[in-house]
Amino acid sequence: MENEFISCDTLQKREVRKNKTSRQHEIRFAKERENKKHKRARENAEEQEAQSPKYFNESRLESATTAITATITAATIAASKSVAPAARASSRVKPSP
Numbered sequence: 342m343e344n345e346f347i348s349c350d351t352l353q354k355r356e357v358r359k360n361k362t363s364r365q366h367e368i369r370f371a372k373e374r375e376n377k378k379h380k381r382a383r384e385n386a387e388e389q390e391a392q393s394p395k396y397f398n399e400s401r402l403e404s405a406t407t408a409i410t411a412t413i414t415a416a417t418i419a420a421s422k423s424v425a426p427a428a429r430a431s432s433r434v435k436p437s438p
Contacts, residue, residue, distance in 0.1 A: 361369075
């Protein structure tokens with residue numbers, strides 16, 4: 342441990358911590374607690390936003406749109422297949438003069 346390099350910054354921070362009064366120590370911990378509290382609040386807000394009805398409705402709308410598009414595509418393909426034989430039959434009928 343004696344041979345390990347310790348940066349000047351680390352030594353300075355150590356000295357500052359040693360020389361702090363109990364009041365300064367309490368203030369630092371109070372600030373840290375406050376910062377953690379705000380961080381948790383932000384994270385909870387993000388989670389609630391992701392689970393909100395608005396987000397849920399948007400995702401439902403996207404899936405409904407996809408389902409409708411697939412249904413329309415399938416119906417169009419089915420209709421074109423059923424119209425094709427009828428179109429061929431009508432082209433065989435010659436109009437009478």
